[in-house]
Amino acid sequence: MSAQRILVVDDEDNARRAIATILGEEGYEVAEASHGEEALTRLADFSPAVVLTDVRMPKMDGLTFLKKARELGSDASFIMMTAFASVEAAVEAMRAGAENYLTKPLDANAVLVVLGKALEKRALKREAESLREQVRERTRFHNIIGESPQLQAVYDMVKKAAATRATVLILGESGTGKELIAQAIHQESQRRDKPFVKVHCAALSESLLESELFGHEKGAFTGALARKEGRFELADGGTLFLDEIGEISPSVQVKLLRVLQQREFERVGGTQTLKVDVRIVAATHRDLLAEVKAGRFREDLYYRLNVVAVTLPPLRERKSDIPALVNHFLEKYSDAYGKDVRGLAPGTLQALLSYGWPGNIRELENAIERAVVLATGSELTTDDLPPVLRGPRPAGVSVSSLIPGATLAQIEREAILQTMEMVKGSTTRTAEILGISVRKVQYRLKEYRPDKSGTAQSDTIDEGDDLEAEPPSE
Structure with a gap:
């Protein structure tokens, strides 16, 4: 292993050379500079791990x-050297990013100890970053984040389909990442060096979509002032991604079917037949087979598109991927908004895992972006999340309204019943949220059932009862 590089910067020649000699004898590779301007030039050509620099x-x-x-991007650790009279300047330097400081006259042992700690901290930081990168790589596939079994099955299908020129139909709810899967298919294929062209079919009218796909000749319609190449031509040799394919009109369906069958088309208003080599990847959130049965989508086009089908699972079916997704969005938006939000406060992840995410990954991303914007600390709290993620407010008495003045039994009763309502009756989830056993939740619910007289069987807890204790066996 190569020696660690240390840059010593001091205008006092004797002091600088003495430090350089000591460090050299300890096995470090040392360079010297007599002032800051000279040291800046050494940073580029020497790339030190640590800089020992005088303040004055x-x-x-x-x-x-x-x-x-x-400002130049150096990640070297800085240790400031200063006389006692300028310790304040050294402290100011530490606020600017220095690792530590030493007071003059220097003690050789102190120099070696501080230097060793700086190098150790640097090594730990790099190791931590390496581990984080390994985790990111393990949980990513062409910018798709997650390693749940459901997503692994999607990755396997993508790899198999990408190796061919077969048309792929990507199915899934809105917000599940269908465009990322289309890009992954392109990147995994032999066409990766050719264009990846996308068209959002739902965003264009019938006439505009036809022009976008196939192009048009000059004068083909009002406003066609020049010939325009369509997306098929632009994607020649590569991949054309047709998003929301279920929204296209019957007339465009006919023309698209011809391209899939014969690999040829004419521009709008043109007579020249054009041939292209394009791999089609289409996506929709609709049930196309149901659309076929309803007469809104051509059956022959459906089977041409559905050569290989890739179905993306909704986020609620792969909640084990939520922590990795949250970390990704936290890092993304913390950097974007210049905020130092790097983690979740206790209870926040549980709130994210408890929610159903009807808007899928897109909704999760929006929720984390909003939370980062509103966050006042280094961790996201449940108060930073959108109100819908904090659970519904049950009607009637709230726990907070009972305090002060209520008995512990009444407070416990409302906590259990309101939590049960929030999680739609799940005793397991109620127990997890409240930090008690499932058996205790079940026992208390049995107590709360009304008897024949219409009153609860029990609404009190004897003094001295432990709310965290297991209920007695029956």
């Missing part, structure tokens, strides 16, 4: 040197 120097002082080094 001519031409450029240590603090200015540190700031300029950071």
Whole structure:
């Protein structure tokens, strides 16, 4: 392993050389500079792991040197050296990103200890980043995040389909990431170096969609001032992604079927037959087979598109992927908005896992972006989440309205009943949220059932009862 590189910066020649000698004898690779300007040039050609720099120097002082080094993108650890009278300047440098500081006259042992700690911290930081990158790589497939069994099955299908030129139909609810799957198919295929062209079919009228797909000749319609190449021509040799294919009109369906069957078409208003080599990937959130039965989608086109079908599972069916997705969106929007939000406060992940996510990944991303914008600390709390994720507010008495003045039994009763309503009657989820056993929840519910007189069997807990204790066996 190569020696760690240390840059020593000090305008006092004797002091600088003494430090360099000590570090050299300890096996470090050392470079020297007499002031900040010279040190900046050494950063690029020497790439030190640690910089030992004096604070007070001519031409450029240590603090200015540190700031300029950071502006240039240096990730070296800085240790400031200063006389006792300028410790405040060293502290200011630490606020600007310095690792530590040493007071002069320097003690050789102290230098080695501080330097060793800086290098150890640097190594741990790089190891942590490496581990995070490994986790990111393990949970990603062409920017698709997740490693649930359902998603792994999708990855396998993508790899198999991508190796061929077969048309692929991607099915799934809105917000599940169908476009990312289409891009993954293209990137996994031999066409990866050719164009990936996409068309959002639902966003265009029938006439505009026809022109977008097949192009048009000059004068083909009002406003056609010049010939325009369509998306099929632009995608020649590559992949054409037709998003929301279930929205196209019957007349466009006919023309699209011809391209799939014969690989040829004419521009709108043109007579020249054009041939292209394009791989078609289509996507829809609709049940196309039901559309066929209803007469809204051509059966022959459906079977041409449905050579290989890839169905994306909704987020509610792969909730084990939510933590990785949340971490990704946290990092993305923390950087985008210049905020230092890097984790979740206790209870926040549970709230995210408890929700059904009808809008799928798109809804999750929007929720995390909103939470990052509203967050005031380094961790997201449930208060930062959209109201719908905090659970419904049951009608009637609330727990907060009972305090003060209620008995512990009444508070416990409302906590259990309101939580049960929030999780739609699941005793397991209620127990998890409240931090008690399922058996205790079941026992209390049995107590709360009305007897023949219409009153609850029990509404009290004897003094001294432990709310966290297991209920007695029956």
